Amino acid sequence: MKNPKRLGSRGFNRTPLAWLISCQIAMLMGISGSIQARDYFNPALLELDNPSQRGADLTVFEDGVNQAPGKYRVDVFLNGSMVDTQELDFSLQKDATGKESLQPCISSSMLETMGVRINSFPAIQASAQCVNLSSAIPQASANFRFNQQRLDLSIPQAALNSMAREYVSPDKWDQGVPALLVNYTFSGANNWSRNNDNYNNNGSDNNESVEGINANSNNSSYFLSLRSGANLGAWRLRNYSSWNRNSDGQSRWDSINTYLQRDIIALKSQLVLGESTSSSDVFDSVPFRGGQLSSDDEMLPASMKGYAPVVRGIARSNAQVTIRQNGFIIYQSYVPPGAFVINDLYPTSGSGDLNVTIKEADGSQQLLVVPFASVPVLQREGYFKYSLTSGQYRSYNDDVEKTPFTQGTAIYGLPWGATIYGGVQAASKYQSLAFGWGQNMGVIGAISADVTQAWTKPDNSRKESGQSWRMRYGKSFVETGTNFSLASYRYSTQGFFTLQEALDTYTNSGTSSYLSRRKNRAELTLSQNLWQGAGALSLSLVREDYWDDNRRNQSMSLGYNNSWNSISYGMFYTYSKNGYNSNGEQTNFSDQIFSFNISVPLSKWLANSSASYSLNTSRRGSTSNTVGINGSALPSGNLNYGISQGYTSGGQGANGNANLRYRGGLGEVNAGYGYDHYQQRINYGVQGGVMVHENGVTLSQSLGETVVLVKAPGAKDVNIANQTGVTTDWRGYAVVPYATVYRKNSVALDTTTMPDDVDMTLTSQTVIPTRGAVVRADFKPNVGQRVLMTILMQGGAPVPFGATVTSADGQNASIVGDSGQVYLTGMTGSGKLNVKWGTTSSEQCQVSYSLAERKENTGILLMNSQCL
Secondary structure, eight states, rough: OOOHHHHHIIIIIOOOOOOHHHHHHHHHHHHHHHHHHHOOOGGGGGGGGGGTTOOOOOGGTTOOOSSOOOOEEEEEEETTEEEEEEEEEEEEEOTTOOOOOEOOOHHHHHHHTTBGGGOHHHHHTTSSBBBBBBHHTTOEEEEEEETTTTTEEOOOGGGOOOOOTTTTOOGBBBOOEEEEEEEEEEEEEEEESSSSSOOOSSOOOOOTOOSOOOEEEEEEEEEEEEEEEEEETTEEEEEEEEEEEESSSOEEEEEEEEEEEEGGGGGGGEEEEEEEEESSSOOOOEEEEEEEEEGGGSSSOOGSSSSSOOEEEEEESSEEEEEETEEEEEEEEEEEEEEEEEOOOOOOOBOOOOOEEOOOOSSSSEEEEOOBOOOTTTOOOOOOEEEEEEEEEEEESSSBOOOOOEEEEEEOSTTTTTEEEEEEEEETTTTEEEEEEEEEOTTEEEEEEEEEEEEETTSOOOOEEEEEEEEEEEEETTTTEEEEEEEEEEOOOOTOOOOHHHHOOBBBTTTOOOOOOOEEEEEEEEOOOOOOOOEEEEEEEEEESSSSSHHHHHHEEEEEEEEEEEEEEEEHHHHHHBOOOSSSSSSEEEEEEEEEEEEEEOOTSTTTEEEEEEEEEEESSSSEEEEEEEEEESSSEEEEEEEEEETTTTTTEOOOOOOOEETTTTTEEEEEEOSSEEEEEEEEEEEEEEEETTTTEEEEEEOOOSEEEEEEETTTTOOBBTOOTOOOOSSEEEEEEEOOOTEEEEEEEEEGGTTTTEEEEEEHHHHHHOOTOOOEEEEOOEEEEEEEEEEETTTHHHHHHHTTEETTTTEEEOOOGGGEEEEEEEEEEEEEEESSSSSGGEEEEEEEEOOOOSSSSSSSSEEEBBOO
């Protein structure tokens, strides 16, 4: 303890009790004062009992500035919406009050990309490479949130161009890296009869008293599909082939399609050359071999996709506009005085009137109602969608002639919720024209109607002409919870053919494959939410009949779903009537099936699992009852299992199934066993992907259309966040099998799974892939030992608190703590470190280090080093 007399010389010459009371009063006053004043750390405190710390330069951390100037990789947000991720230079700048803060160096080109009207602000053009935002644009500001590595830019709407929400500039789209791709799926099954003699065709056994496996009745089947491709720049080459071997031992290899594809960014379109199918927006889809250029809606911002009405209004002042649908706020923004237009609403459920509230500066409000309902053909006002196709007709039947044809379709959004559309098809044996109109009628719903006129010359028949009329309707009734997802009706006259029906009549063998043609088709999809807690009903109806025979197809399904205390259950009824049986013979076959199922979670006893029961009964067949358990295991939930046991009436007896599926970073494998009265079966399969790229070969799960290649050299066995089973391989590479095209995709590493010898400054990346691209997310892990180093200056004193330590290449930086200690990661066997605690040469030194070899990179290595 200090000498009391010495303390007394500073004004504390009192008895120990009085001195203690004075200290307590001083502490209380300090606490009270802290409520009214800012926090402050006096650097002189570092010198107490440690004179060597004198001179530590901590000014950069004072006055609310808690980080040093330099380069930081940040997520850039503009008025609350993320617009980019970039590495920016930050420097200390004073605001109007004299307070210093870290401010970014933003180029004028970056501001222009974000939609700033740079031509209206001379200060931006004068300092094109490093714009001071707050001084260049009135009322603009930049706030750097270091702990989130986030830069918030606030720019008045008057300084911004009109731009759709979630707009991503095409110059940010990534065409990806060159790569070779193979997506494979293999499945097989081995079956054995459970009786000495095979059961006959009517399902009865010749000898039911003998059990056992009859080797003579064994059979196996196999299937392999390959989706292969190559990427180079914007071009994508794809092929889909399959091979199968049936139980009779016959095998076949088919090349289903091959095509070359790329995006045409200027036209917001996709170009396809090869084998594909035509657009189905106006006409029925037709397989072809040739070329196609068509609009790609995915290139539009998310707020411009699909149909949503344009909202128009007039504000009397600087007003807040709030739009609600079905009681939920779906849009909110601010507009200046005068007329305004909002045309970037996100497409919602497809119906439900929009309630628009315009709140003026004085607090008064205007209320508007914008009717809203939609059918598939509706487009936003001013949006043009098209498709052009030309090539040969490609039938699944090799005997059908490869007749050349051309097809063109166009859809255009008009004002007031209207859409006009049409198209043309032309071949030597067939021509057709289509015209239609779609209308958002708000409270009534949305409707579209079109007519197609066709002229056909079928093979070995006279020329025909006819029309096909179609009407579609959609509407949600919010008050009753009723939703017509789609109701449609189509009528075709006797002389009407579709393009595919007409061309299928021409065969190389001269034997016409004349098909019957639809006369009427009606369909309805309806859902109905009942009162709270009562569940929901669903209904689906389809009916078709034909001109050339008395065949009639009818189907209906009725369902009910509900849940209670995490227990879910449902009942379903289906009715079907098919004009033909499985042998293609005309019949009046019909059937009715009823099913009931219930699922009960078992998480209290077995994690991530549930028990289920189902009942199925058919009017023309038997009744089955099945109970089972299914769930997932392992920390990542990538092992799925299921086991069930059932009994079927009608002499079929017991049956059972068991299956396992494992989903790992290198692919998926599955296996199962099943049995019934007649046979036993073992089935198995494997699926996944193989990617060849400039850094080697990487195995993965099954690949989607667009994928992300994760590159983190040296960071092995690290999980990819939010991706079940996706883990970096032994080299530090992994493939995220699915990505959203023309949108920002965040790819993050799970830091809890990083090895002890791996550290990473940035653990997430944002990529914006084009369609079919293999985009790379580059991570730069620091691979090496973790070291807690005590750095001493000449004379044995530790380097000052707050000094910065950087590697020789300047990539890694750390701050010295108390007693000269600094924590370093990714340390290699030997090297040099630069230490700096001031601006002069006397306030800098260099450390040469050499780490002892360790068999295991676990734990932290403690060491002392001399700074010279």
